[in-house]
Amino acid sequence: MTSAAARAALDLTAHLPVADLADFYRDLHRHPELSLQEHRTAARFAERLRKAGYEVEEGVGATGVAGMLQNGDGPTVLLRADMDALPVTEETGLPYASEVPGVMHACGHDLHVTWLAGAAEALAAGRDAWSGTLLVVGQPAEETGEGAAGMVADGLYERLARPDVLLGQHAAPGPVGFYAHTPGLIMSASTDIDIVVHGRGGHGSRPETTVDPVVTAAYLVTRLQTVVSREIAARESAVLTVGRIEAGTRHNIIPSEARIALNLRTQSDEVRERMVAAIRRIAAGEALAAGCPREPEIRVGATFPVTVNDADTDRRVAAVHEEVLGAGTVLDFGPVMGSEDFPRLAEGGIPYDYWFVTTTSAEVWDAAEGADLMEKFLAVPSNHSPRFAPDLATIAPGVRTLVSGALAYLAG
CATH class of the missing domain: 3.40.630.10 (Zn peptidases)
Structure with missing residues (x-):
C-alpha cells in the first residue's frame, strides 16, 4: 500500500x-x-x-x-x-x-x-x-x-x-x-594541512653552501605515505593526499623554502588527531635530519565534519x-x-x-x-x-x- x-x-x-x-x-x-x-x-x-x-x-x-x-x-x-x-x-x-x-x-x-x-x-x-x-x-x-x-x-x-x-x-x-x-x-571528515619547509637558498652550482628544502620536501612527501600504511589500523579508513608541492623560481637557484599542501580524510576524530600528530612529528624529523635552519611551519586549515x-x-x-x-x-x-x-x-x-x-x-x-x-x-x-x-x-x-x-x- x-x-x-x-x-x-x-x-x-x-x-x-x-x-x-x-x-x-x-x-x-x-x-x-x-x-x-x-x-x-x-x-x-x-x-x-x-x-x-x-x-x-x-x-x-x-x-x-x-x-x-x-x-x-x-x-x-x-x-x-x-x-x-x-x-x-x-x-x-x-x-x-x-x-x-x-x-x-x-x-x-x-x-x-x-x-x-x-x-x-x-x-x-x-x-x-x-x-x-x-x-x-x-x-x-x-x-x-x-x-x-x-x-x-x-x-x-x-x-x-x-x-x-x-x-x-x-x-x-x-x-x-x-x-x-x-x-x-x-x-568522512576532511582536514587540509599546509607545511612550509625552511631551507637556506643559494646557487645550484654550490649546493654545499645551502640547505635544500626541495630535497627535504621530497623526502617528506614520500615519508608521509607511511602515516596511513604503517600508523593506522587496517580496520580504520583513512586517506592522506599531497595535492600540491611548490618551490623555487629558476633552474639554477636552490630556494629558501618549499611548500606542501595535503588533505586528510578520516572517519573519526581519534584517527584524525593521530594523523595530524604523525605529520607534525615526521615533518620535524625530516627537517632536523636535513639540518634545516628552522622547524617547519605546519598549519591546520579548512576542516569538514x-x-x-x-x-x-x-x-x-x-x-x-x-x-x-x-x-x-x-x-x-x-x-x-x-x-x-x-x-x-x-x-x-x-x-x-x-x-x-x-x-x-x-x-x-x-x-x-x-x-x-x-x-x-x-x-x-x-x-x-x-x-x-x-x-x-x-x-x-x-x-x-x-x-x-x-x-x-x-x-x-
Missing part, C-alpha cells in the same frame, strides 16, 4: 516543467561562480523562489539564499542545495559548457540548485497536499567548508525558522536511476524514495571518503538525512571500460573531474527525491 507521502509526491511531480528546469540548469552551468562569489546563481534562485510565493532572505552568510513557505501547522523541514563551482577548466565539450575561463561546475552543484528550485516550486504549487513550514536553502561555499557555518552564524534560523529536520542530496557517478542511502556514517545520518530519519526518507522511484532503486553503498559541510546546518543536534543520486548517462556508463561494476565506477568521470557531466534525465527524479523526502514529514 502506497503511503500518503508517496501518493502526494507522485501527484505533485507528475507534470514537472522539465524543459524549463533543463534551461535553468544549462544557464547555471554556463555561468559557474566560485565559493562566496555566487551572486548571479543566488539571484537566479531567489527570483524563482519569490515567483513561487516564498518569503526570501538574500545575503545570508555572504551569498546564501533562504526561502520560507508557511502552510499551517506541522513540522519545519529544510531542503538544501549548495551553489558554488570549482577552479577547474571544463573538458566536457558540451554545447552549454562553462563560459568562465578556469571555472566549472565539476561537482554538480548546478544540478543541486536545479533540483531544489523544481522541488520548491512543486511543493508551493501543491500546498493543499501538506501542512507545516518549508525552508529551502541555497548555500554558498560548500567546497571551502565555509558556507553552512556562515549561514547559521549569520542568523539563518533566527531570520526564518529553526527546522525540525534537514534533508540534502548530492549528484554522484553511477548509472542513472539509483539512490544511495546509509543510516549512520555516510561521509563527518556526516552521520540520523538512522530513523534515513529509514523514513529511504522508504518513501523506494515507493516513489521504484523497488530496487534505493541502495546502501556504505560510507564514502568524500566530505560535506552540510552537518554544520544541524547546529544543536537537528536530525538530518543526506543521500546520493547517480547521474551517469547510459551512453557513458555502457562505454566505460571494465568487466565489473567497480571497474566501471573507476572509469566514468566523477565529481571534480573536468569531464563530469550529469545526465539531464536526472532532473525529474532529483526533484522527486526532494519533494518526497519533504512530504515524508509534511504530508502527515
Whole structure:
C-alpha cells in the first residue's frame, strides 16, 4: 500500500516543467561562480523562489539564499542545495559548457540548485497536499567548508525558522536511476594541512653552501605515505593526499623554502588527531635530519565534519524514495571518503538525512571500460573531474527525491 507521502509526491511531480528546469540548469552551468562569489546563481534562485510565493532572505552568510513557505501547522523541514563551482577548466565539450575561463561546475552543484528550485516550486504549487513550514536553502561555499557555518552564524534560523529536520542530496557517478542511502556514517571528515619547509637558498652550482628544502620536501612527501600504511589500523579508513608541492623560481637557484599542501580524510576524530600528530612529528624529523635552519611551519586549515545520518530519519526518507522511484532503486553503498559541510546546518543536534543520486548517462556508463561494476565506477568521470557531466534525465527524479523526502514529514 502506497503511503500518503508517496501518493502526494507522485501527484505533485507528475507534470514537472522539465524543459524549463533543463534551461535553468544549462544557464547555471554556463555561468559557474566560485565559493562566496555566487551572486548571479543566488539571484537566479531567489527570483524563482519569490515567483513561487516564498518569503526570501538574500545575503545570508555572504551569498546564501533562504526561502520560507508557511502552510499551517506541522513540522519545519529544510531542503538544501549548495551553489558554488570549482577552479577547474571544463573538458566536457558540451554545447552549454562553462563560459568562465578556469571555472566549472565539476561537482554538480548546478544540478543541486536545479533540483531544489523544481522541488520548491512543486511543493508551493501543491500546498493543499501538506501542512507545516518549508525552508529551502541555497548555500554558498560548500567546497571551502565555509558556507553552512556562515549561514547559521549569520542568523539563518533566527531570520526564518529553526527546522525540525534537514534533508540534502548530492549528484554522484553511477548509472542513472539509483539512490544511495546509509543510516549512520555516510561521509568522512576532511582536514587540509599546509607545511612550509625552511631551507637556506643559494646557487645550484654550490649546493654545499645551502640547505635544500626541495630535497627535504621530497623526502617528506614520500615519508608521509607511511602515516596511513604503517600508523593506522587496517580496520580504520583513512586517506592522506599531497595535492600540491611548490618551490623555487629558476633552474639554477636552490630556494629558501618549499611548500606542501595535503588533505586528510578520516572517519573519526581519534584517527584524525593521530594523523595530524604523525605529520607534525615526521615533518620535524625530516627537517632536523636535513639540518634545516628552522622547524617547519605546519598549519591546520579548512576542516569538514563527518556526516552521520540520523538512522530513523534515513529509514523514513529511504522508504518513501523506494515507493516513489521504484523497488530496487534505493541502495546502501556504505560510507564514502568524500566530505560535506552540510552537518554544520544541524547546529544543536537537528536530525538530518543526506543521500546520493547517480547521474551517469547510459551512453557513458555502457562505454566505460571494465568487466565489473567497480571497474566501471573507476572509469566514468566523477565529481571534480573536468569531464563530469550529469545526465539531464536526472532532473525529474532529483526533484522527486526532494519533494518526497519533504512530504515524508509534511504530508502527515
